[in-house]
Amino acid sequence: MSTEPLLEVRGIDAGYGDVQVLSGLSLKVEEKEIVTLLGSNGAGKTTTLRCIMGVVRPRTGEVIFRGQPLSAQPASERAGQGMALVPEGRELWPQLTVRENLELGAYHQRARARAAQNLERVHQLFPRLLERKSQMAGSLSGGEQQMAAIGRALMSEPSLLLLDEPSLGLAPIVVEQMFEVIRSLHQGGMTILLVEQNLQAALEIATRGYVIETGQVKLTGTAEQLRNDPKIRAAYLGL
Amino acid sequence: MERFLELVIASVLLAGLYATMAYGLGLIYGVLRIVNLNHGGMIMAGAYAGWYLHSEFGIDPYLALLPVGTVAFLVGMGMYRLLVHRLPRGAAGGVQSLLLLFGVWLVMRNIAYLLFTGNDQTVHTTYATRAITLAGAQVSVNRLAVFGVALATLGILHILLTKTYFGKALRAVAQNPESCTLQGIRVDRIYALTFGLGTALASVAGLLGATLFPFNPSFGAAELLKSFVVVVLGGLGSVAGTAIAALILAAVEVFPTAIPGFPTYLTAALGFVLLVLVLVLRPGGLFGQRVLG
Numbered sequence: 188m189s190t191e192p193l194l195e196v197r198g199i200d201a202g203y204g205d206v207q208v209l210s211g212l213s214l215k216v217e218e219k220e221i222v223t224l225l226g227s228n229g230a231g232k233t234t235t236l237r238c239i240m241g242v243v244r245p246r247t248g249e250v251i252f253r254g255q256p257l258s259a260q261p262a263s264e265r266a267g268q269g270m271a272l273v274p275e276g277r278e279l280w281p282q283l284t285v286r287e288n289l290e291l292g293a294y295h296q297r298a299r300a301r302a303a304q305n306l307e308r309v310h311q312l313f314p315r316l317l318e319r320k321s322q323m324a325g326s327l328s329g330g331e332q333q334m335a336a337i338g339r340a341l342m343s344e345p346s347l348l349l350l351d352e353p354s355l356g357l358a359p360i361v362v363e364q365m366f367e368v369i370r371s372l373h374q375g376g377m378t379i380l381l382v383e384q385n386l387q388a389a390l391e392i393a394t395r396g397y398v399i400e401t402g403q404v405k406l407t408g409t410a411e412q413l414r415n416d417p418k419i420r421a422a423y424l425g426l
Numbered sequence: 427m428e429r430f431l432e433l434v435i436a437s438v439l440l441a442g443l444y445a446t447m448a449y450g451l452g453l454i455y456g457v458l459r460i461v462n463l464n465h466g467g468m469i470m471a472g473a474y475a476g477w478y479l480h481s482e483f484g485i486d487p488y489l490a491l492l493p494v495g496t497v498a499f500l501v502g503m504g505m506y507r508l509l510v511h512r513l514p515r516g517a518a519g520g521v522q523s524l525l526l527l528f529g530v531w532l533v534m535r536n537i538a539y540l541l542f543t544g545n546d547q548t549v550h551t552t553y554a555t556r557a558i559t560l561a562g563a564q565v566s567v568n569r570l571a572v573f574g575v576a577l578a579t580l581g582i583l584h585i586l587l588t589k590t591y592f593g594k595a596l597r598a599v600a601q602n603p604e605s606c607t608l609q610g611i612r613v614d615r616i617y618a619l620t621f622g623l624g625t626a627l628a629s630v631a632g633l634l635g636a637t638l639f640p641f642n643p644s645f646g647a648a649e650l651l652k653s654f655v656v657v658v659l660g661g662l663g664s665v666a667g668t669a670i671a672a673l674i675l676a677a678v679e680v681f682p683t684a685i686p687g688f689p690t691y692l693t694a695a696l697g698f699v700l701l702v703l704v705l706v707l708r709p710g711g712l713f714g715q716r717v718l719g
């Protein structure tokens with residue numbers, strides 16, 4: 188691929204206090220791809236996404252978005268540049284209404300101008316959020332909260348969407364619905380980096396994948412290659 | 427019956443002041459998880475600012491509200507950027523911020539002693555003693571005006587918090603700051619603005635209080651404690667909760683004055699009896715633990 192990737196993570200080390208979590212982790216996401224980030228609990232997937240968003244600062248290495256290194260910029264700039272994270276555990280504002288949660292998704296200048304339009308699009312994608320608009324976000328069901336979290340991220344008009352375990356703790360039917368939404372976002376032109384525990388589903392939807400273990404990339408390839416990799420089949424798919 | 431009505435009116439009017447006074451304290455705690463002990467200092471500063479502008483330049487205290495509030499807002503922002511910003515927050519950082527802000531209060535109080543001596547001052551406007559008859563009761567014009575300003579202030583705050591991007595962001599920061607950063611909200615800026623807003627409210631309350639009571643550099647201490655009572659009763663940052671709590675505190679202070687021979691020096695203590703009762707019976711406050719909801 189000759190064009191420069193939309194996102195490049197180049198050799199980052201990161202951690203919390205004395206605990207090192209990522210060591211020399213690198214990955215790339217090209218425009219219009221769905222890339223999935225796989226790994227067992229504690230491997231450092233969430234930390235990777237948090238580094239990309241700037242809320243965890245890498246000690247070394249660089250996060251590059253559209254060819255621009257981001258290390259000198261505050262994390263609050265990311266949204267305006269077109270990056271959005273749907274965090275693990277949703278992290279909504281529980282005592283704001285669903286509507287207010289979505290509105291604040293469009294907080295940065297570029298998105299604010301088109302907030303009304305985008306709100307309508309989010310409601311088309313998740314009609315349930317319209318029904319629940321005046322309800323406190325904290326009182327939503329798990330699935331509805333996930334919809335609200337995705338909706339909030341979409342309100343910021345991202346060109347790169349980071350999803351951290353969107354299917355976690357949801358009923359199978361809702362999981363299926365989530366993957367359907369992710370697929371349709373991708374078809375609409377969105378570039379996606381997806382962290383998932385549900386390997387099977389993730390590898391079905393993704394174009395490429397990375398497997399990380401103790402903060403390092405252990406394996407990478409197309410979804411097809413990863414699906415057929417004997418190590419993955421044994422370690423993660425239980426086949 | 428007439429006496430009862432008078433007491434009700436007096437309570438409601440006093441509640442306006444108490445709500446304005448307490449709101450800033452609750453707002454800053456709700457968003458920054460810092461107890462602004464200098465709240466009392468800013469109440470005192472607001473009182474002196476109003477008194478100084480009135481006695482030196484003949485500026486009406488009500489006209490002084492906006493400029494004094496604006497300056498206090500900037501002072502609060504500056505204090506955040508210079509001092510508070512560096513402090514650890516929440517339970518872990520409680521002690522440092524308490525000490526620092528208490529220190530700021532002591533410094534301000536001593537500057538006031540130096541500049542204005544410890545004598546009691548009053549703001550004497552031409553309408554200070556005027557009264558009108560309201561539903562058969564004599565009501566001070568000035569107290570009505572204080573109430574009007576308090577009501578308008580709370581109304582504006584309510585609109586600010588619920589209808590503007592800034593207000594929604596402020597409430598969101600109180601609930602989950604990292605999610606705010608992720609959506610492009612500059613959390614530190616919201617903290618600075620909130621601290622400014624809370625400081626401005628304290629000064630406005632102080633100025634309003636100065637039109638009602640004589641004051642000296644220790645003015646603000648009892649007011650800080652009353653603000654605690656209202657915040658604990660009414661919850662953090664809810665305008666309605668604050669108003670109801672302020673009304674309860676005011677009524678608890680006002681009604682016993684009707685009892686013949688009730689010692690006036692006890693009225694101030696009644697609020698704290700109320701505080702203790704609430705903490706024992708409903709530790710989460712009367713309206714639960716909602717934060718700026």
Ligand SMILES: Nc1ncnc2c1ncn2[C@@H]1O[C@H](COP(=O)(O)OP(=O)(O)OP(=O)(O)O)[C@@H](O)[C@H]1O
Pocket residue numbers: 203206208226227228229230231232233234235275
């Ligand atoms: N805020 C934190 N403070 C200290 N350590 C943390 C913090 N967050 C995560 N860690 C540690 O960093 C390591 C990697 O965590 P991370 O959340 O990135 O893993 P993950 O791959 O997302 O795991 P999971 O699949 O369980 O979500 C873990 O050992 C975790 O305990």
Ligand SMILES: [Mg+2]
Pocket residue numbers: 232233234275351
């Ligand atoms: Mg995780």
